Amino acid sequence: MKLEAHAISCIRGGRRVFSRISFAIEAGEVLILRGPNGAGKSSLLRCLSGLVPLAGGSVTLSGLSEEVLDLSDDRETMQSQLAAIGHLDAVKPGFTVAENLRFWARIWGENDNAEARVAAALTRFGLDHIAQGLAAHCSAGQKRRLGLARLSVAARPIWLLDEPTVSLDAASVAVFADLVRAHCAKGGMAIAATHIDLGLEAARELVLEAAPRGVQMDEASDDPFLDEGAWI
Amino acid sequence: MTSIFWRDLALAFRIGGGAGQALVFFLLAVTLLAFGTGGEPDVLRSVAPGALWVFALLSCLLSLDRLFQADVEDGSMDGLMLASTPLEAVVLAKAAAHWVTTGLPMILAAPILAALLNLEPAAYGMLILSLAIGTPALSLIGAIGAALTASVRRGGMLLSLLVLPLYIPTLVAGAMAVRASAAGFEAWPYLGMLSAITLGCAALAPFASAAALRITLS
Numbered sequence: 001m002k003l004e005a006h007a008i009s010c011i012r013g014g015r016r017v018f019s020r021i022s023f024a025i026e027a028g029e030v031l032i033l034r035g036p037n038g039a040g041k042s043s044l045l046r047c048l049s050g051l052v053p054l055a056g057g058s059v060t061l062s063g064l065s066e067e068v069l070d071l072s073d074d075r076e077t078m079q080s081q082l083a084a085i086g087h088l089d090a091v092k093p094g095f096t097v098a099e100n101l102r103f104w105a106r107i108w109g110e111n112d113n114a115e116a117r118v119a120a121a122l123t124r125f126g127l128d129h130i131a132q133g134l135a136a137h138c139s140a141g142q143k144r145r146l147g148l149a150r151l152s153v154a155a156r157p158i159w160l161l162d163e164p165t166v167s168l169d170a171a172s173v174a175v176f177a178d179l180v181r182a183h184c185a186k187g188g189m190a191i192a193a194t195h196i197d198l199g200l201e202a203a204r205e206l207v208l209e210a211a212p213r214g215v216q217m218d219e220a221s222d223d224p225f226l227d228e229g230a231w232i
Numbered sequence: 233m234t235s236i237f238w239r240d241l242a243l244a245f246r247i248g249g250g251a252g253q254a255l256v257f258f259l260l261a262v263t264l265l266a267f268g269t270g271g272e273p274d275v276l277r278s279v280a281p282g283a284l285w286v287f288a289l290l291s292c293l294l295s296l297d298r299l300f301q302a303d304v305e306d307g308s309m310d311g312l313m314l315a316s317t318p319l320e321a322v323v324l325a326k327a328a329a330h331w332v333t334t335g336l337p338m339i340l341a342a343p344i345l346a347a348l349l350n351l352e353p354a355a356y357g358m359l360i361l362s363l364a365i366g367t368p369a370l371s372l373i374g375a376i377g378a379a380l381t382a383s384v385r386r387g388g389m390l391l392s393l394l395v396l397p398l399y400i401p402t403l404v405a406g407a408m409a410v411r412a413s414a415a416g417f418e419a420w421p422y423l424g425m426l427s428a429i430t431l432g433c434a435a436l437a438p439f440a441s442a443a444a445l446r447i448t449l450s
Contacts, residue, residue, distance in 0.1 A: 089306070089307060099242075108316075
């Protein structure tokens, strides 16, 4: 399986966040996104997940089926291969820790053996002693671990991780790095925006430049409407 | 899709979920009307069909603003967009759960409130029937407005302004069915119109809400 970005650009709120970024990532690889605040790491991840439309370029996935999937044409098929972790943990305070995780196990995975996957994930992230407690009583770190545990109950090959280690202690970071390593060993891939060193050997880096001040025209763009849009 | 339905239902009955609030609002509004009009049986009887329907749709509106907003705010919606089920089905499941927690209790309480407003006894059956057919449309139309205002803080007022005009056909058909039945006329034409509105909403609203959600979240 191979995920490729071909000269992708993103415009949000009339501002060009990044332009003409290309990369390819294969099964078993980790791509670390680096760059200062505002360089567009989160936007890039949201573009890849199909939540934010691309302003130019294309994202393709090959190796899943016979033909090459394109994010703009086969969005739902591609999205069903993704698990994405953002700044928010999607934790419902009215549910117990186990109930929260069980829901995501069903949404991002298959219904069968969901219970076993949930139990394994709770143990892995050290949440089993509070599994029956309300998520409202969790600390910030516990909520973050619960958010990350969603990855481990998901049956999805591509992980998009936006600052996954925020508010985690060193031990939890190590647990998380192990999880990513195991995921890649099973043929998965991960793209992570992070400022800290996860200690992943197989990781490659993609550095995003800080966005230039003001509006900038992209001369190489082949879409006339795109450049007009940039002036709004 | 079913897991989203049951999850929303369970959340509604947990702390801060708000199940039953719409019903209590419905009860209070009807009681206030009785107080406000001085409790004249004849006055109440004449306004009962319209008043019950107006209060039903206002109560429905009360809990709509959290339909998607709660999930957008805590990041759940991003995850739901990546679900194996299409977003349209997610929307339909959430609207169905909303109906079960707001529309259904109102239908069950309607006979008691109808008695409070001195509704013609012959129209009780029609009131329940028209609410049962019409309230799903309220949740479905409301889902479009809720999707459009999902990322707006304090979007409840804006939601009302968007959705209430769209409720007019449902209100007219529903209230007229009850009124016709109370006056001893045939109510079937109005019920037919109400069914058409609900079926049309069931077919179109999930697509409209899903499209609105995609824009809201991009």
